[in-house]
Amino acid sequence: MQPKHLPADERRAVTVEAVLELAxxxxxxxxxxxxxxxxxxxxxxxxxxxFPSKEAILESVMDWVADRLLARIDKAAHGASTxxxxxxxxxxxxxxxxxxxxxxxxxxxxxxxxxEMTAPKRMAQKMLHRYRERLVALIEDGKLKGQVSSNIxxxxxxxLFIGMIQGLVxxxxxxxxxxxxRKEAPGVFSLFQLAIEART
Numbered sequence: 001m002q003p004k005h006l007p008a009d010e011r012r013a014v015t016v017e018a019v020l021e022l023a024x025x026x027x028x029x030x031x032x033x034x035x036x037x038x039x040x041x042x043x044x045x046x047x048x049x050x051f052p053s054k055e056a057i058l059e060s061v062m063d064w065v066a067d068r069l070l071a072r073i074d075k076a077a078h079g080a081s082t083x084x085x086x087x088x089x090x091x092x093x094x095x096x097x098x099x100x101x102x103x104x105x106x107x108x109x110x111x112x113x114x115x116e117m118t119a120p121k122r123m124a125q126k127m128l129h130r131y132r133e134r135l136v137a138l139i140e141d142g143k144l145k146g147q148v149s150s151n152i153x154x155x156x157x158x159x160l161f162i163g164m165i166q167g168l169v170x171x172x173x174x175x176x177x178x179x180x181x182r183k184e185a186p187g188v189f190s191l192f193q194l195a196i197e198a199r200t
Contacts (some may be wrong), residue, residue: 011050014040015057016064023103028110033057055119062111062123065104070130072097077134083142084197087161088189090134094165095185102178105169132158139196149198157196164188 018039022031033054037044051057076093080086098105111124135158142148148157168188172180 012060013064015047015050016061019057019061020101020103020107023106023110024101025103028103028107058107058111058118058120059123061107062120062127065101065107066123066127066130069094069097069104070127070134073131073134077138082147083138083145084147084193086138087135087142088193090138091161091165091189091192092185095168095181098165098169099178099182105166105173128162131162135161142196146198148196152196160192160195164192 015036018036019028019031022028022035022039033044033047036057037047040047047057051060072093073090076089077086080089108124111118111121114121136154139148139152139154139157143150143152143154168181168184171184172178
């Protein structure tokens with residue numbers, strides 16, 4: 001149970017954590033404001049003092065995910081000495097983020113599958129666009145430095161990179177074993193690297 005009296009920013013952060021904890025164990029679309037409030041140990045009234053609606057809560061969750069995930073992969077890539085090592089660091093950082101926050105992929109998949117265009121869905125799409133921009137820049141840098149095959153389709157490589165992570169996540173969710181993604185990730189990235197690296 002969370003403390004009853006928290007500053008507004010802390011209350012919003014605790015709410016995001018509560019939603020992600022719930023999403024790790026149930027379908028995100030089934031998460032109600034009643035369930036969120038109960039998980040936090042507060043009333044719905046207290047929850048709605050900080051968020052005008054459930055959609056506003058989901059917007060905050062997507063904002064949190066985008067900020068944390070992009071910061072994590074940026075930090076990982078920044079510490080790498082070559083474009084290929086940066087791609088590998090990003091991949092492993094992304095995997096580690098999902099292992100630490102298993103509710104995140106469920107939230108992302110849930111929002112992206114919604115038929116209607118909602119604010120949280122727009123935010124999820126924007127995050128994927130920003131992620132793809134980083135990948136394109138690294139792949140192009142890899143081509144310039146002779147690490148990545150010059151005749152490879154950059155957009156397709158970016159799609160494959162993201163698709164590999166999504167596939168690993170889906171398999172781990174289906175298996176009910178979050179750690180599966182961490183076990184399989186190195187081998188999957190090795191195959192990806194073999195497919196894109198320049199031949200000498």
